[in-house]
Amino acid sequence: MHWILQDGFLSETGWDALIANLERFGIAYSVHAVVPKTGELLPPPGIDHANVICIGSYSMRHVAAKHGWIPGVFDLYAQDFGQQRAHWGHHMLxxxxxxxxxxxxxxxxxxxxxxxxxxxxxxxxxxxxxxxxxxxxxxxxxxxxxxxxxxxxxxxxxxxRPVAIYAEYRFWIVGGDIVTQSLYKRGSQVMYSSDVDERLTQFVSARSGEWSPHDAFVIDACDCANGMKIVEINTLNSSGFYAADVQRLVLALDQRYTVK
Incomplete structure (x- = not known):
């Protein structure tokens, strides 16, 4: 599988680890500028197959769909708040x-x-x-x-109405399993840590078992004044890594979506 990375995202936390792991495991990748809104890539990718995954801005879903790339972008546009609330109900923040x-x-x-x-x-x-x-x-x-x-x-x-949030966490789901996770905020302070409360891990595992908006996606969850809640879901391709185990994520995606 070929990985297409957006160059504007290379300053994000975890991107050095992403590239290091792609190179460590001999996984092909290329870096491109992305035209806003259209998602077109500069320079155009010279790839002779459709087994491609994109990591970068959400607009890349357009070029992924145009080329028929698989998995391309795990697009969550149709799985809006109404869909999330219909499936997860009171578990939503x-x-x-x-x-x-x-x-x-x-x-x-x-x-x-x-x-x-x-x-x-x-x-x-x-x-x-x-x-x-x-x-x-x-x-x-x-x-x-x-x-x-x-x-x-x-x-x-x-x-x-705003709710007092004590801590916020991100979970990466691939094929129904939590692959990695990260604390990203404690109170009002941005804080990245791989040390995640096991209660939240169990909570998110249960919710993703009830309903998955895509085969691969991100869940943000929190511990708040009303207990444990789901904050939102995010497109995995466009989500920051925080303190995630990037190696585990790369290998999970590569092993699941590489066409043999």
Whole structure:
């Protein structure tokens, strides 16, 4: 299998380990610039087969689909928040969120957590106060606005009340198994560690056993004021590595998806 890496992501934590492991195990790879939105690669890849995996921005799903690459990108666009809530229900951190468009969103309370309902990367989920949300909403709905992404007035978003989160973790799922995991935030402090609470590992294993949005994906989970919850799912191809065991991840993907 050939790995295509986006050069803009090479500064991410874990990317040196990714390249080192590809070279250690003799796995073919190449590095490319990625054209925003279209996902086109520069220079164009000189690959004479379709057994390719992409690691980089979410827009790479377009070029992967165009070339028929397998596995290409494990695209989660269709598995939006509505699908996640339908399967995982109260296990979701924001199970009580309101889903609406940017245009029709109504702010309530002092603060609200807002994010897109799918893994679109239109914007990063964050907590707004009323004034900040009003300014953001007006900017998105301005007819003269020229956004860097496809964010638009009719983009579906979710709004929910913020919950106190004690720690956040990322789990990489391949073929139904947790391959590796990482702590990435404790309270408000960014902190990468491979030391993960076993309770969270068991919780995530149970949830992925109930429903998997793809054969390979990432689950972010947390320990919060309401117990253990799923924060969101993410496309594995576009997710940071934090303190993951990159060697285990590389070998799991290579062994499962390399065409023999």
């Amino acid at each position: 924001n199970a009580g969120a309101v889903v609406t468009t940017v245009r029709d969103a109504r702010f309530s309370g002092e603060q609200m957590f807002v994010r897109p309902i799918n893994d679109s990367k239109y914007f990063s989920g964050r907590v707004f106060d009323a004034n900040a949300f009003s300014a953001w909403q007006s900017a998105v709905c301005d007819p003269a606005a020229n956004h860097a992404t496809s964010l638009a007035p009719d983009t579906l978003i979710q709004l929910s």
